[in-house]
Amino acid sequence: xxxxxLFFFLPxxxxxxxxxxxxxxxxxxxxxxxxxxGERLLHENxxxxxxxxxxxxxxxxxxxxxxxxxxxxxxxxLKNYFSALYDIEQSISFDNTIGEAYVIKGKVLYQLKEYDxxxxxxxxxxxxxRSENPETLRWRGMARYCIGQIENAINDFKRAVDLGxxxxxxxxxxxxxxxxxxx
Numbered sequence: 001x002x003x004x005x006l007f008f009f010l011p012x013x014x015x016x017x018x019x020x021x022x023x024x025x026x027x028x029x030x031x032x033x034x035x036x037x038g039e040r041l042l043h044e045n046x047x048x049x050x051x052x053x054x055x056x057x058x059x060x061x062x063x064x065x066x067x068x069x070x071x072x073x074x075x076x077x078l079k080n081y082f083s084a085l086y087d088i089e090q091s092i093s094f095d096n097t098i099g100e101a102y103v104i105k106g107k108v109l110y111q112l113k114e115y116d117x118x119x120x121x122x123x124x125x126x127x128x129x130r131s132e133n134p135e136t137l138r139w140r141g142m143a144r145y146c147i148g149q150i151e152n153a154i155n156d157f158k159r160a161v162d163l164g165x166x167x168x169x170x171x172x173x174x175x176x177x178x179x180x181x182x183x
Contacts, residue, residue: 038070050074065095084108099128103136119143134165
């Protein structure tokens with residue numbers, strides 16, 4: 001009896017898995033094809049237009065992690081931090097493999113002065129980038145500095161400098177005066 005049940009149930013499960021995989025691939029293909037104009041707007045620093053563009057796209061593709069990600073970048077640059085936080089959390093909920101999403105979320109939390117949470121997000125981003133992204137290391141160092149982990153912050157800044165980050169070098173050379181003035 002169990003074999004008969006398994007015989008009918010297994011093809012159903014495999015079919016559902018195949019269609020879920022196919023739907024995900026089609027969404028990714030449509031995202032790449034349809035979001036290029038918005039990426040260009042972001043690259044040209046037209047953030048208001050980019051925000052409107054991605055808002056319009058999200059009406060048609062409400063589960064697009066990339067659209068939420070790019071709209072969060074536009075909101076971040078417009079200093080709409082709470083909107084950016086909502087968008088980036090939506091993006092991560094749909095696709096948690098975009099390492100840059102954790103960087104944006106960390107930057108938003110850092111600007112909202114939630115340094116502990118920002119540090120955790122930068123740490124996740126660093127894991128995705130395998131400690132090869134100097135921007136992530138610099139921001140994690142800044143968050144660490146703000147929560148009192150000075151030695152670890154210096155190590156992050158030095159690693160970022162080794163990877164070619166001039167901003168981290170400036171922070172180290174000025175003995176954190178930049179951070180003390182700004183935050």
